Amino acid sequence: MAGRRDSNFMRYALDLAEKGRGRTSPNPMVGAVVVCGGRIVGEGYHRAPGKEHAEIAAIRMAGDHARGGTLYVNLEPCSHTGRTGPCTETIIDAGIKRVVLSLKDPNPLVNGRGIRRLRKYGITVESGLLREEARRLNDIYLGYHVNKRPYVILKLAQSLDGRIATTTGASKWISSVPSRRFAHKLRAEVDAVVVGAGTVRRDNPTLTVRHVRGRDPYRIILSGSLDIPAGSRLLVNNDDLKTVVATTGISVNRLRGKGLKGSPILWTVKNSARGRLDLHDFVSKAGSFGLQSLLVEGGASLATSFLRAGLVDKLVAITAPLVIGAGINGLGDLGINEISEAVRFDSAYTVRSGPDTIFTGYVSKG
Amino acid sequence: MAGRRDSNFMRYALDLAEKGRGRTSPNPMVGAVVVCGGRIVGEGYHRAPGKEHAEIAAIRMAGDHARGGTLYVNLEPCSHTGRTGPCTETIIDAGIKRVVLSLKDPNPLVNGRGIRRLRKYGITVESGLLREEARRLNDIYLGYHVNKRPYVILKLAQSLDGRIATTTGASKWISSVPSRRFAHKLRAEVDAVVVGAGTVRRDNPTLTVRHVRGRDPYRIILSGSLDIPAGSRLLVNNDDLKTVVATTGISVNRLRGKGLKGSPILWTVKNSARGRLDLHDFVSKAGSFGLQSLLVEGGASLATSFLRAGLVDKLVAITAPLVIGAGINGLGDLGINEISEAVRFDSAYTVRSGPDTIFTGYVSKG
Numbered sequence: 118m119a120g121r122r123d124s125n126f127m128r129y130a131l132d133l134a135e136k137g138r139g140r141t142s143p144n145p146m147v148g149a150v151v152v153c154g155g156r157i158v159g160e161g162y163h164r165a166p167g168k169e170h171a172e173i174a175a176i177r178m179a180g181d182h183a184r185g186g187t188l189y190v191n192l193e194p195c196s197h198t199g200r201t202g203p204c205t206e207t208i209i210d211a212g213i214k215r216v217v218l219s220l221k222d223p224n225p226l227v228n229g230r231g232i233r234r235l236r237k238y239g240i241t242v243e244s245g246l247l248r249e250e251a252r253r254l255n256d257i258y259l260g261y262h263v264n265k266r267p268y269v270i271l272k273l274a275q276s277l278d279g280r281i282a283t284t285t286g287a288s289k290w291i292s293s294v295p296s297r298r299f300a301h302k303l304r305a306e307v308d309a310v311v312v313g314a315g316t317v318r319r320d321n322p323t324l325t326v327r328h329v330r331g332r333d334p335y336r337i338i339l340s341g342s343l344d345i346p347a348g349s350r351l352l353v354n355n356d357d358l359k360t361v362v363a364t365t366g367i368s369v370n371r372l373r374g375k376g377l378k379g380s381p382i383l384w385t386v387k388n389s390a391r392g393r394l395d396l397h398d399f400v401s402k403a404g405s406f407g408l409q410s411l412l413v414e415g416g417a418s419l420a421t422s423f424l425r426a427g428l429v430d431k432l433v434a435i436t437a438p439l440v441i442g443a444g445i446n447g448l449g450d451l452g453i454n455e456i457s458e459a460v461r462f463d464s465a466y467t468v469r470s471g472p473d474t475i476f477t478g479y480v481s482k483g
Numbered sequence: 484m485a486g487r488r489d490s491n492f493m494r495y496a497l498d499l500a501e502k503g504r505g506r507t508s509p510n511p512m513v514g515a516v517v518v519c520g521g522r523i524v525g526e527g528y529h530r531a532p533g534k535e536h537a538e539i540a541a542i543r544m545a546g547d548h549a550r551g552g553t554l555y556v557n558l559e560p561c562s563h564t565g566r567t568g569p570c571t572e573t574i575i576d577a578g579i580k581r582v583v584l585s586l587k588d589p590n591p592l593v594n595g596r597g598i599r600r601l602r603k604y605g606i607t608v609e610s611g612l613l614r615e616e617a618r619r620l621n622d623i624y625l626g627y628h629v630n631k632r633p634y635v636i637l638k639l640a641q642s643l644d645g646r647i648a649t650t651t652g653a654s655k656w657i658s659s660v661p662s663r664r665f666a667h668k669l670r671a672e673v674d675a676v677v678v679g680a681g682t683v684r685r686d687n688p689t690l691t692v693r694h695v696r697g698r699d700p701y702r703i704i705l706s707g708s709l710d711i712p713a714g715s716r717l718l719v720n721n722d723d724l725k726t727v728v729a730t731t732g733i734s735v736n737r738l739r740g741k742g743l744k745g746s747p748i749l750w751t752v753k754n755s756a757r758g759r760l761d762l763h764d765f766v767s768k769a770g771s772f773g774l775q776s777l778l779v780e781g782g783a784s785l786a787t788s789f790l791r792a793g794l795v796d797k798l799v800a801i802t803a804p805l806v807i808g809a810g811i812n813g814l815g816d817l818g819i820n821e822i823s824e825a826v827r828f829d830s831a832y833t834v835r836s837g838p839d840t841i842f843t844g845y846v847s848k849g
Contacts, residue, residue, distance in 0.1 A: 276825065277800055277842060278814045279645020285820045421808060432806070434643055438844055440798070440826035442787060442817025448644045451808025454651045459642065460806035467833075467840055474833055474840065476643060478804055 126189040127247045133162040139305045139331045140165045145258040149175035153186035172204040176211045184212035191251045193222040193231040205234045215241040219251030223262040257410045267403045268410045273447045274435045280444035295471035296435045298328040305331025308408040313419035314340035323350045337361040343368045352379035396426045421449040434476040492555040493613045499528040505671045505697045506531045509775050511624040515541035519552035538570040542577045550578035557617045559588040562597045571600045581607040585617030589628040623776045633769045634776045639813045640801045646810035661837035662801045664694040671697025674774040679785035680706035689716045703727040709734045718745035762792045787815040800842040
């Protein structure tokens, strides 16, 4: 049975894991602590793909002190050889007697194999400690492997009364400086940011990470008609070749091989029954391209379509303490007539960000 | 100078004051603590109009121990004879040497006179300790005396995306049980609840205090046209004679002395330039009637009108963690085109209420 000391060590492992935020994709954030005789003798975290796994780092640091000790790790250790060797073998060789973990790894390459292998060698394995925190930490990685498609995060920056702009389209700045920094941190943690062509025409955004350190995500414009001004920053500022335009086959053909300004990557997406881009097909294309996560930044019509399609996994709503009255709503028609049909959330939480509040919720499915 | 111990005693005085919540109007909530030799020797709070003031209760409890002591009280002691005698004289007679208070009392009957009288008798008076908390506690009382009109609180119960109902008008229940209890607590603290006739037709509310203990406020229907169904609960359930209908002189004349079902109190309110009831005139009428506070509960158009008229002092927005998409917005056109023109708030705060969050903000003026 896991006790309070166990929780403390696991919490520390989670803190260590957190240090990798924004740098581990497509791998999860993992932290590990080796405890022997009640003392921490080793600790580590996963820094980036190809780099040492957390368990290995912690055991290496512990050296001989690992023998007879307990390993705390927020995700099931791997048992396969990827870019690094299997963690299970290192744990077994080090003489660890007990492994406490938060979650089984749903990645089909692991998915219980790690636990079984450790147990086979007589190691006690306990799972489920700080499960909720561990899930939240790796929501993208876990969601991706469970859903077998990119994890979709919808971000809204709105007034207290749910507007993302005034009637004249003014939206700068509804949210505060700390919230804008938070939004850039969010960008740095996803593989791609997605916007509609309307947002490109109206706001001409760069979608880069600026207010914090972090790598720029891919920038995807969804546009059936390719009505994207040639001077748009997303097309012009494409030295890193991370701009993608997702459109229909007809629109691609109409370009007659000329391509678009800035030579963005072109994806061909099916039309849905409603004559718009089929978002399921789009998300599937994004998955094939190797993207594990998509951040939908707007506008309202794209956000609404993603929600209607049941493709939003997580909503991040930044609400500023101001009231606009009539204006542009963050979300449009979701076909909801009764309150019982409303979109609800599992394990939502709200944090403060300067004067704003940031709501994060996991969309309840079914 | 007030130190940390002073803060602790004042915080306790505020806690005592809070016990009178919902029962002191038109008086403020006041708590008092007498400290001598570092020990609390007396404490008290104001329970209801006509009952002992907090200072008197605390000094009575302290008896001889009050001599040479310090009195902590969240509002300036009165120096006039109302339903009870002046507190200043009791303080002077008891031999209190030092008075620490949070706020000067803006009531024209006090307004610095209490402080001056105490100082005249050589008592040290320090003002401003826990000022913010003390302001928040008595926002209604203070606002009423500063503005010289009833204090107006606007309450919204909305979804995360700012809707108060679906497109079909369904709104039961957006907010959670704890939030509904909170809303009833709010009703019990104000002198009157105000709704538009549309809300009466649509929701047929009772506007009574049910989920908590507390007295029922007056119930005011604002309706220029008197389009109020005769079977409305607000008209029918009027045994306590607390239903008021505010309408135009023309509508009153049209009743030809017959009155309305349930014999509500009728107020005649001027028409504004826009051909609707003039809310400034309405609020002034409510003040003459003796109401210190009004809680505007809806609908959207009434809420919008109050905000547009600059008559909302405090906004309480209950936000539930659900998304409705297209629906009925809580607020309509406020004539705001730029974000810089948005309605903003001074010293806002957010608390949790079950799964919901409750935002409370004081509307910034000018």
